Amino acid sequence: MNTNNAPPPVGSNQPPKMTARGVNVFYGAKQAIKNVSLDVRADEVTAFIGPSGCGKSTFLRCFNRMNDTVDSARVEGEIKLDETDIYAASMDVVQLRARVGMVFQKPNPFPKSIYENIAYGPRIHGLAANKTDMDGIVEGSLRRAGLWEEVKDRLGESGTAMSGGQQQRLCIARAIAVDPEVILMDEPCSALDPIATARIEELIDDLRGKYAIIIVTHNMQQAARVSQKTAFFHLGTMVEYGDTSTIFTNPSEGRTKDYITGRYG
Amino acid sequence: MSLTILFLAAFGLALVGFQIGRARGRTLVATSGIAAGTAARARIGAVHSRPNYHGSFVALLALAPALVVLLGWSFISEGVLTDSVLASVPAAERPETSLDRTSFMNEVRGLAAGEIDEPFDLATIPASRVYAATQTNYNMLAGAVAATLAALGGFWAYSRLTPQFRARNRVEVAVRWGLMLASLVAILTTLGIVLSLIFESLRFFQMVSPIEFLFGTRWSPQTAIRADQVGSSGAFGAVPLFWGTIFIGAIIAMLVAIPLGLMSAIYLTQYAKPSVRKVLKPILELLAGVPTVVYGFFAALTVAPRVRDFAVWLGMSDASSESALAAGVVMGVMIIPFVSSMADDALNAVPGSMRDGSLAMGATPSETVKRVLLPAALPGIVGGILLAVSRAIGETMIVVMAAGLAANLTINPFDSVTTVTTQIVALLTGDQEFDSPKTLSAFALGLVLFGITLVLNIYALAVVKKYREAYD
Numbered sequence: 001m002n003t004n005n006a007p008p009p010v011g012s013n014q015p016p017k018m019t020a021r022g023v024n025v026f027y028g029a030k031q032a033i034k035n036v037s038l039d040v041r042a043d044e045v046t047a048f049i050g051p052s053g054c055g056k057s058t059f060l061r062c063f064n065r066m067n068d069t070v071d072s073a074r075v076e077g078e079i080k081l082d083e084t085d086i087y088a089a090s091m092d093v094v095q096l097r098a099r100v101g102m103v104f105q106k107p108n109p110f111p112k113s114i115y116e117n118i119a120y121g122p123r124i125h126g127l128a129a130n131k132t133d134m135d136g137i138v139e140g141s142l143r144r145a146g147l148w149e150e151v152k153d154r155l156g157e158s159g160t161a162m163s164g165g166q167q168q169r170l171c172i173a174r175a176i177a178v179d180p181e182v183i184l185m186d187e188p189c190s191a192l193d194p195i196a197t198a199r200i201e202e203l204i205d206d207l208r209g210k211y212a213i214i215i216v217t218h219n220m221q222q223a224a225r226v227s228q229k230t231a232f233f234h235l236g237t238m239v240e241y242g243d244t245s246t247i248f249t250n251p252s253e254g255r256t257k258d259y260i261t262g263r264y265g
Numbered sequence: 266m267s268l269t270i271l272f273l274a275a276f277g278l279a280l281v282g283f284q285i286g287r288a289r290g291r292t293l294v295a296t297s298g299i300a301a302g303t304a305a306r307a308r309i310g311a312v313h314s315r316p317n318y319h320g321s322f323v324a325l326l327a328l329a330p331a332l333v334v335l336l337g338w339s340f341i342s343e344g345v346l347t348d349s350v351l352a353s354v355p356a357a358e359r360p361e362t363s364l365d366r367t368s369f370m371n372e373v374r375g376l377a378a379g380e381i382d383e384p385f386d387l388a389t390i391p392a393s394r395v396y397a398a399t400q401t402n403y404n405m406l407a408g409a410v411a412a413t414l415a416a417l418g419g420f421w422a423y424s425r426l427t428p429q430f431r432a433r434n435r436v437e438v439a440v441r442w443g444l445m446l447a448s449l450v451a452i453l454t455t456l457g458i459v460l461s462l463i464f465e466s467l468r469f470f471q472m473v474s475p476i477e478f479l480f481g482t483r484w485s486p487q488t489a490i491r492a493d494q495v496g497s498s499g500a501f502g503a504v505p506l507f508w509g510t511i512f513i514g515a516i517i518a519m520l521v522a523i524p525l526g527l528m529s530a531i532y533l534t535q536y537a538k539p540s541v542r543k544v545l546k547p548i549l550e551l552l553a554g555v556p557t558v559v560y561g562f563f564a565a566l567t568v569a570p571r572v573r574d575f576a577v578w579l580g581m582s583d584a585s586s587e588s589a590l591a592a593g594v595v596m597g598v599m600i601i602p603f604v605s606s607m608a609d610d611a612l613n614a615v616p617g618s619m620r621d622g623s624l625a626m627g628a629t630p631s632e633t634v635k636r637v638l639l640p641a642a643l644p645g646i647v648g649g650i651l652l653a654v655s656r657a658i659g660e661t662m663i664v665v666m667a668a669g670l671a672a673n674l675t676i677n678p679f680d681s682v683t684t685v686t687t688q689i690v691a692l693l694t695g696d697q698e699f700d701s702p703k704t705l706s707a708f709a710l711g712l713v714l715f716g717i718t719l720v721l722n723i724y725a726l727a728v729v730k731k732y733r734e735a736y737d
């Protein structure tokens with residue numbers, strides 16, 4: 001048992017933040033996710049790794065029901081957020097998505113000002129009573145995303161006029177502006193250079209503990225650096241799930257080992 | 266021998282040239298010592314061009330000089346013929362004014378073609394014989410010259426065919442020139458139309474001051490045929506027409522088309538299931554193919570009477586059966602597919618990641634449309650609306666049939682108003698003198714209309730283009 005850089009899981013005796021049980025996802029007749037079960041803990045970063053097309057994004061998008069927006073997609077099984085089934089009829093997706101935020105692979109700031117980008121979620125969910133409140137939320141979110149110092153003098157400028165790395169941090173700031181409980185990140189650094197990537201990884205590390213985070217990544221080092229739990233997917237099934245340190249040093253499955261050591265993928 | 270036959274003969278000659286050239290090209294391939302089974306690499310390059318290119322080269326060099334001769338001849342032949350016919354007429358019977366000469370020649374031509382039996386002017390009978398004879402002679406001459414040149418061109422081209430000859434490259438050059446000429450035709454025609462608009466308008470503005478035309482508020486172009494007739498001086502203040510055009514095309518029609526077009530675009534792009542969209546979108550676009558005259562009689566016969574009844578019910582007892590409202594509403598319906606397909610494009614051009622980003626924030630579909638997609642697509646939508654306006658103000662049929670001819674300056678939508686296009690139709694239908702201000706004012710109106718739509722189109726295309734670039 002190796003303990004290289006991952007801190008020991010904190011408070012792992014608490015109930016998990018989100019749980020997935022027996023999840024199947026179909027696109028039309030084609031099954032993209034096969035019977036996957038997994039727990040996501042509130043104080044940890046969970047990484048999904050696996051070769052391209054194995055269903056990581058599909059599975060991730062089950063956690064905030066973004067698959068609802070794909071007409072052909074159908075989800076079976078049970079996913080719970082704090083003991084409530086998010087696919088139950090009584091679940092309101094608007095509220096679910098306020099609690100489970102998402103950051104996409106390609107930075108997608110709205111073509112609005114930096115300020116308006118952050119204020120977007122709080123406005124929709126009515127989180128600010130007045131302008132002062134909103135200013136506070138915007139500043140707080142930008143600070144937590146480590147972007148405040150860079151943009152505080154140009155909040156009125158367009159969010160699309162920033163560098164890729166800044167845009168991605170803006171999207172993270174936008175996601176945390178509604179104070180979610182879980183943040184889903186789908187390859188958040190794949191469009192960024194190494195320096196911008198390092199900043200995002202730092203940011204993820206800072207956010208850990210405040211939000212449960214699930215991150216999809218193709219970058220083994222990144223998974224090893226930022227996550228405490230890792231799930232390895234292959235052809236729609238979850239092959240192995242466990243402490244990141246274990247997965248990366250002593251995987252129990254041959255396929256995991258092959259993938260991590262770069263023998264295929 | 267008529268010119269048509271000569272042209273056909275030129276093409277026939279070119280076809281013969283093609284066959285000969287291609288046969289020669291095939292011989293070149295056959296004699297170059299390369300058998301059909303040889304490796305591709307050896308075969309490519311042994312004879313530079315394929316036989317078809319050899320054939321096309323010969324055909325082109327035969328056709329081009331013949332066409333030049335025949336086209337040139339067809340342009341000048343009428344003038345030459347007229348001169349020789351008139352010269353043959355005894356001086357006493359020769360027509361003097363240009364008008365007389367035109368009618369004289371018309372009779373001559375009619376007689377020669379056998380369309381007239383008894384001419385008005387008996388002097389045209391011998392003249393028509395001269396005409397027929399001269400025409401035959403000259404056409405034979407032109408045909409002979411064309412055939413000779415075609416033969417020379419063809420032979421020269423044939424003599425150049427060798428295995429190394431780059432026929433393909435020459436044919437490509439000819440194709441490029443041919444295509445360029447074709448595109449020039451459209452551009453030059455447009456230019457010609459614009460120039461004629463400008464010149465005729467200038468003639469109009471010599472009779473009526475531009476100030477009166479552009480700012481006057483009374484439009485009554487009834488000039489008299491005879492100078493002593495009552496009301497011989499017309500009034501040419503075009504403001505009521507401009508207002509009518511804007512009132513119907515840019516205001517009432519857009520009040521209908523913009524909301525409905527936008528909403529259907531939003532429904533189709535954001536809400537409709539793919540299966541529904543696949544059915545609805547083509548149907549909506551089919552509406553754009555309904556002939557405007559159909560919309561016109563729908564406006565005149567179905568909508569206008571209802572509008573009048575409604576106006577009467579509102580208390581306007583003298584409401585007319587032609588109204589700005591009827592024409593504008595139907596025109597708006599006609600424009601809906603246009604607005605909706607432009608808005609559809611604009612909304613589709615907004616990257617899907619914007620929509621996903623907004624939905625992932627917990628926004629509802631309608632909040633997403635309102636706060637993210639519409640603002641992002643706005644420039645494209647505005648561009649589309651401007652194009653729609655420019656279409657609406659150029660539209661004629663509906664307003665002719667449903668809005669009336671009365672040049673009222675009114676903001677009452679139940680009144681009858683008239684538009685620039687309607688007036689142009691009214692001015693130019695029926696018998697007209699070609700140099701009365703009444704007729705010429707049509708050109709001035711056309712020029713203004715052209716100017717407005719041109720500016721609208723240029724501006725709209727610039728907006729749309731700039732917006733497309735923003736997301737590419």
Ligand SMILES: Nc1ncnc2c1ncn2[C@@H]1O[C@H](COP(=O)(O)OP(=O)(O)OP(=O)(O)O)[C@@H](O)[C@H]1O
Nearest residue numbers: 027032050051052053054055056057058059070072
């Ligand atoms: N909208 C869709 N419609 C149909 N099939 C889809 C759709 N999205 C994904 N799939 C299919 O589902 C499978 C899983 O796709 P998914 O995007 O989840 O893979 P991934 O692991 O995220 O891959 P990558 O690492 O390349 O992002 C793939 O085979 C893919 O072709």
Ligand SMILES: [Mg+2]
Nearest residue numbers: 056057058186
């Ligand atoms: Mg993916």
